[in-house]
Amino acid sequence: MHISFRTPLTVSLQPSFADLETLTSSFIAVAALGRRFGTPLSLVRPTTTMTTTLDEVEKAAVVWEGEILAQTSSYSPARKSRDDQPITIHTDSLYLYAYKPRYTHSVRSGIVKSREMWRRTVARSAAAAALNLRQSRRLSICASSTPIPAPSIVHKRGSDILHDPWFNKDTGFPMTERDRLGLRGLLPPRVISFDQQYDRFMESYHSLEHNTKGQPQSVVSLAKWRILNRLHDRNETLYYRVLIDNIKDFAPIIYTPTVGLVCQNYSGLFRRPRGMYFSAKDKGEMMSMIYNWPSKQVDMVVLTDGSRILGLGDLGVQGMAIPIGKLDMYVAAAGINPQRILPIMLDVGTNNQQLLDNPLYIGLRQPRLEGDEYISVVDELMEALHARWPKAIVQFEDFQFKWAFETLERYRKKICMFNDDIQGTAGVALAGLLGTVRAQGRPLSDFANQKIVVVGAGSAGLGVLKVAYQAAARMAGSEAKPQFFLLDKDGLITKERGCIDSAAAPFAKDIGEVESLGLHEGSDLLEVVKKVKPHVLLGLSGVGGVFNEHVLRAMRDSDSAKPAIFAMSNPTLNAECTAVDAFKYAGENIVFGSGSPFEHVDLGNGKIGHVNQANNMYLFPGVGLGSLLSGAHIISDGMLQAASECLASYMTEEEIQMGRLYPSIDSIRHITAEVGAAVVRAAVAEELAEGHGEVGPRELAHMSKEETVEYVTSNMWYPIYSPLVHEK
Ligand SMILES: NC(=O)c1ccc[n+]([C@@H]2O[C@H](COP(=O)([O-])OP(=O)(O)OC[C@H]3O[C@@H](n4cnc5c(N)ncnc54)[C@H](O)[C@@H]3O)[C@@H](O)[C@H]2O)c1
Numbered sequence: 143m144h145i146s147f148r149t150p151l152t153v154s155l156q157p158s159f160a161d162l163e164t165l166t167s168s169f170i171a172v173a174a175l176g177r178r179f180g181t182p183l184s185l186v187r188p189t190t191t192m193t194t195t196l197d198e199v200e201k202a203a204v205v206w207e208g209e210i211l212a213q214t215s216s217y218s219p220a221r222k223s224r225d226d227q228p229i230t231i232h233t234d235s236l237y238l239y240a241y242k243p244r245y246t247h248s249v250r251s252g253i254v255k256s257r258e259m260w261r262r263t264v265a266r267s268a269a270a271a272a273l274n275l276r277q278s279r280r281l282s283i284c285a286s287s288t289p290i291p292a293p294s295i296v297h298k299r300g301s302d303i304l305h306d307p308w309f310n311k312d313t314g315f316p317m318t319e320r321d322r323l324g325l326r327g328l329l330p331p332r333v334i335s336f337d338q339q340y341d342r343f344m345e346s347y348h349s350l351e352h353n354t355k356g357q358p359q360s361v362v363s364l365a366k367w368r369i370l371n372r373l374h375d376r377n378e379t380l381y382y383r384v385l386i387d388n389i390k391d392f393a394p395i396i397y398t399p400t401v402g403l404v405c406q407n408y409s410g411l412f413r414r415p416r417g418m419y420f421s422a423k424d425k426g427e428m429m430s431m432i433y434n435w436p437s438k439q440v441d442m443v444v445l446t447d448g449s450r451i452l453g454l455g456d457l458g459v460q461g462m463a464i465p466i467g468k469l470d471m472y473v474a475a476a477g478i479n480p481q482r483i484l485p486i487m488l489d490v491g492t493n494n495q496q497l498l499d500n501p502l503y504i505g506l507r508q509p510r511l512e513g514d515e516y517i518s519v520v521d522e523l524m525e526a527l528h529a530r531w532p533k534a535i536v537q538f539e540d541f542q543f544k545w546a547f548e549t550l551e552r553y554r555k556k557i558c559m560f561n562d563d564i565q566g567t568a569g570v571a572l573a574g575l576l577g578t579v580r581a582q583g584r585p586l587s588d589f590a591n592q593k594i595v596v597v598g599a600g601s602a603g604l605g606v607l608k609v610a611y612q613a614a615a616r617m618a619g620s621e622a623k624p625q626f627f628l629l630d631k632d633g634l635i636t637k638e639r640g641c642i643d644s645a646a647a648p649f650a651k652d653i654g655e656v657e658s659l660g661l662h663e664g665s666d667l668l669e670v671v672k673k674v675k676p677h678v679l680l681g682l683s684g685v686g687g688v689f690n691e692h693v694l695r696a697m698r699d700s701d702s703a704k705p706a707i708f709a710m711s712n713p714t715l716n717a718e719c720t721a722v723d724a725f726k727y728a729g730e731n732i733v734f735g736s737g738s739p740f741e742h743v744d745l746g747n748g749k750i751g752h753v754n755q756a757n758n759m760y761l762f763p764g765v766g767l768g769s770l771l772s773g774a775h776i777i778s779d780g781m782l783q784a785a786s787e788c789l790a791s792y793m794t795e796e797e798i799q800m801g802r803l804y805p806s807i808d809s810i811r812h813i814t815a816e817v818g819a820a821v822v823r824a825a826v827a828e829e830l831a832e833g834h835g836e837v838g839p840r841e842l843a844h845m846s847k848e849e850t851v852e853y854v855t856s857n858m859w860y861p862i863y864s865p866l867v868h869e870k
């Protein structure tokens with residue numbers, strides 16, 4: 143397809159394709175482009191051989207301004223012309239024209255029965271088309287016909303700018319800017335466009351892929367991480383563009399699972415600092431240290447103390463790669479401006495002897511602080527953060543069990559924070575559990591009758607069980623007696639257990655109930671699966687392979703015709719089982735999800751075992767962005783529940799039947815917009831929303847659901863080179 147800019151406000155599409163759907167998604171993509179640049183774009187109907195008539199396009203054209211207006215026949219903005227003449231469809235910037243044969247009837251009749259489904263399909267094709275357009279590199283944003291993006295103010299000049307990844311454009315600085323900013327002579331003479339820079343990076347990435355073929359996976363993954371990290375350190379705009387455009391390929395490098403390997407090797411890989419480091423030695427200094435951060439505004443903080451990094455345990459200061467990776471996902475998925483993110487490592491020591499013995503370890507070489515000493519350091523950091531950026535959202539990440547719950551309870555009513563491992567994971571898992579009920583062809587209310595075995599009674603497992611019980615109670619009333627079973631390293635947890643953690647106690651089973659099933663306190667996993675015959679087996683234990691062949695085979699006798707297996711622990715080697723083993727031993731009819739990505743499984747006979755990535759990345763970006771835009775001063779259970787319900791209802795019936803419980807990561811910006819909007823609306827409903835920037839609580843309260851999605855989307859940052867203006 144060829145796209146050219148004819149006048150400042152007209153985009154001409156001349157596709158070489160012949161199907162209407164592709165045309166439609168191009169229309170949508172162009173309109174989305176218009177929105178991004180804040181300008182209405184006109185669409186020129188291409189001259190092309192299409193398998194349909196113009197009349198059909200017009201009849202099916204609907205206006206999508208957040209909401210689909212069903213009566214398209216009464217609103218037909220398209221000007222008719224002879225069929226062999228191009229027709230111009232003038233749009234106001236927000237109007238999208240779309241056609242989807244399956245839904246034509248509903249649209250015509252004025253009743254959009256599957257409005258949600260339709261809207262998602264359209265939005266997804268828009269995302270795909272936008273991606274294609276960007277990838278095909280025809281969408282040259284420096285074409286003279288496009289509006290000029292808003293400038294960025296820079297307080298430095300000359301080589302200082304080249305060394306600042308926020309502002310650096312490498313060879314992409316136009317001559318006028320080189321003059322203005324004292325860069326002339328500091329760069330080779332030729333100006334290379336953003337697209338050419340993009341291509342050059344992707345070319346070197348692909349040759350790295352080619353050159354490392356056959357080498358061990360860890361070597362290849364680290365080499366990929368390095369090349370991306372170097373770009374991140376040099377030119378953030380280009381980095382985020384390649385990340386967003388190739389999210390499916392790059393998320394496993396900058397995020398789970400490679401980020402685990404990076405943490406394990408961080409002292410050796412460390413070259414250039416990113417984010418802030420606070421340590422036990424900084425006690426008393428944090429309030430002033432926080433002002434060392436160069437950015438005036440911070441929207442999103444991800445904080446860890448490195449004590450439980452994925453399923454890899456205590457990695458001390460080396461856990462810093464986790465907040466960095468999570469915040470990269472915030473930029474990619476939620477469009478948080480990278481100048482407003484702050485990864486923080488709170489180094490209170492480590493109990494990992496190997497690290498303490500490593501002369502090159504870059505963290506404090508002392509055992510972890512405990513008790514009051516520990517909590518007073520976290521308190522001080524929270525105070526400092528809140529004093530400088532009272533509106534920033536703080537995400538607690540990868541804290542060991544005992545501090546995860548305590549810090550959550552300590553701060554959640556005081557500042558706008560959440561714990562991703564407890565609350566983010568719970569929301570994603572609940573969406574998967576509800577999806578499983580739908581996949582079984584049962585009504586959602588049947589959730590309360592599901593037999594669910596949760597393996598792992600840590601932050602994540604307990605978070606999941608808490609929301610699962612709440613959901614069951616919502617569906618079946620407080621009398622509901624769900625059959626949820628919880629195991630930890632000592633087996634099935636019952637009320638007989640001596641010394642049970644208070645967070646786990648509410649989920650311990652009555653001994654009578656388990657005995658009636660032939661089980662006892664501490665029954666092992668295989669026994670439990672054999673006796674309970676669960677509908678769902680969900681692992682958050684951090685123990686690789688704990689769903690072994692015997693356990694998986696036992697799932698064949700599940701009481702469900704379509705049992706679900708979630709091996710949610712990370713990284714890949716810590717997953718409770720692989721996707722291949724799950725389909726091989728538990729049968730082809732299962733629904734499968736894993737925290738780390740696995741390839742779909744070829745089941746033979748042309749059948750594919752679908753792998754869902756059951757990872758909290760589908761939720762935390764929307765929770766963070768929605769909370770930020772709502773201006774709520776805390777993150778309530780209701781806001782989190784809304785996020786989870788939004789994700790749970792995201793997939794169509796058809797997708798669910800195919801075993802797809804979560805969307806593809808390619809559409810993560812769209813999912814995040816929907817989740818973010820659900821969070822905003824929940825904050826409004828609970829009267830927690832105080833507004834953000836120019837948009838106050840009243841405006842938020844008056845937005846329709848679709849307008850809220852639009853509002854969230856329009857607040858997403860997108861990487862383009864903006865003109866730099868120097869200010870002293
Ligand atoms: N997919 C996701 O989005 C997601 C989100 C959060 C956590 N996780 C993963 O979940 C895992 C656990 O995280 P956490 O924060 O709950 O850790 P945690 O340390 O708080 O809890 C681990 C739990 O697993 C139990 N356990 C250990 N060995 C076991 C065994 N052999 N059988 C049964 N239970 C066993 C422990 O007793 C403990 O209760 C990690 O691997 C983490 O990466 C995944």
Ligand SMILES: O=C(O)C[C@H](O)C(=O)O
Pocket residue numbers: 398451452453540562563711712737757758
């Ligand atoms: O980091 C992830 O991929 C998910 C989760 O937060 C985890 O700790 O495993």
